[in-house]
Amino acid sequence: MVLNLRHRTKVGMRPLQGLRHLIPFASPRHPSAPVSSDRSRCSVEPPNAPEREELLRLVRAFPWWYQRIYLGHGVFTRDAPGSNELLWDHLAPAIPDDLRGASVLDVGSNAGFFAIEMKRRNAGRVLGIETSDEHLRQAVLCNAVWGTDVEFRKLDAHDIESLGETFDIVLFTGILYHLRNPLSVLESVGSICRDAIVVETEVIVDDSRNRVYVHQGPHGNMRITEARRGLMKFIEGEELNGDPTNWWVPDRECVMGMLRTAGFRRFSRGLDLASTRFMIIAAKSDDGLLSLV
Numbered sequence: 316m317v318l319n320l321r322h323r324t325k326v327g328m329r330p331l332q333g334l335r336h337l338i339p340f341a342s343p344r345h346p347s348a349p350v351s352s353d354r355s356r357c358s359v360e361p362p363n364a365p366e367r368e369e370l371l372r373l374v375r376a377f378p379w380w381y382q383r384i385y386l387g388h389g390v391f392t393r394d395a396p397g398s399n400e401l402l403w404d405h406l407a408p409a410i411p412d413d414l415r416g417a418s419v420l421d422v423g424s425n426a427g428f429f430a431i432e433m434k435r436r437n438a439g440r441v442l443g444i445e446t447s448d449e450h451l452r453q454a455v456l457c458n459a460v461w462g463t464d465v466e467f468r469k470l471d472a473h474d475i476e477s478l479g480e481t482f483d484i485v486l487f488t489g490i491l492y493h494l495r496n497p498l499s500v501l502e503s504v505g506s507i508c509r510d511a512i513v514v515e516t517e518v519i520v521d522d523s524r525n526r527v528y529v530h531q532g533p534h535g536n537m538r539i540t541e542a543r544r545g546l547m548k549f550i551e552g553e554e555l556n557g558d559p560t561n562w563w564v565p566d567r568e569c570v571m572g573m574l575r576t577a578g579f580r581r582f583s584r585g586l587d588l589a590s591t592r593f594m595i596i597a598a599k600s601d602d603g604l605l606s607l608v
């Protein structure tokens with residue numbers, strides 16, 4: 316990741332007093348995806364990092380971090396590579412260096428990595444919503460260290476319409492498969508997103524042997540036909556990764572079909588980050604902020 320400071324905005328100098336309330340609690344562990352480079356990820360120092368020892372104490376006070384975020388003095392939130400870094404390596408080229416005040420909603424914002432990066436690219440209002448208190452406390456810490464003024468709020472993605480706001484860009488990474496009602500949430504997102512959505516998700520492996528037989532066809536000519544794409548697997552209990560918060564795994568075509576249903580018309584080339592991880596950017600028009608290449 317190249318940390319581009321040319322467009323950093325609103326880097327406040329708030330001292331880190333008051334961060335001691337970020338007392339963590341246990342959360343489930345997830346394996347991280349492998350990631351490329353490392354050294355470049357700490358080429359820029361955050362403006363509000365406390366002394367290294369204090370930073371280490373604050374980071375270690377949490378039993379576990381999902382996102383790997385640089386916090387200064389050579390300290391990262393975790394040692395192991397974070398899937399957020401791999402994703403950002405691929406996503407960053409699609410995002411302009413200067414977002415010119417565009418508003419951003421980060422759904423399932425975790426420790427705030429993407430929301431903070433968007434703010435550092437000149438986004439205007441940036442809101443991260445998240446259900447985990449622990450991740451929200453992590454995000455408050457990272458936001459303070461980077462001096463960005465992202466708002467992090469406890470809110471379930473299913474209640475997104477209660478925000479009563481619209482956003483230019485919605486980040487929807489690592490969240491789709493965590494939702495009980497993914498289409499319903501995507502439709503809500505579609506109604507509050509003015510420009511583009513970035514979706515990254517677990518997906519069903521594309522395999523020519525995948526098929527279901529369904530009753531479909533035009534009115535008056537329904538028959539049992541074979542469908543090889545547009546599928547979604549229901550996840551029961553802890554079937555996926557031992558994590559009971561996983562509910563549905565779609566295939567790539569299903570992701571795109573739901574996005575079309577939610578009102579998105581233009582698509583980037585889909586990108587496979589791993590055999591079961593897929594990223595795509597969908598926009599409402601051709602002249603949006605994000606590159607659809």
Ligand SMILES: C[S@@+](CC[C@H](N)C(=O)[O-])C[C@H]1O[C@@H](n2cnc3c(N)ncnc32)[C@H](O)[C@@H]1O
Binds near residue numbers: 398423470471487489
């Ligand atoms: C796999 S992590 C992805 C985090 C981040 N978006 C990323 O790509 O690095 C999923 C995050 O979504 C949060 N989450 C899960 N279900 C949610 C829901 N219904 N509404 C909001 N956040 C949710 C989790 O607490 C977790 O922080």
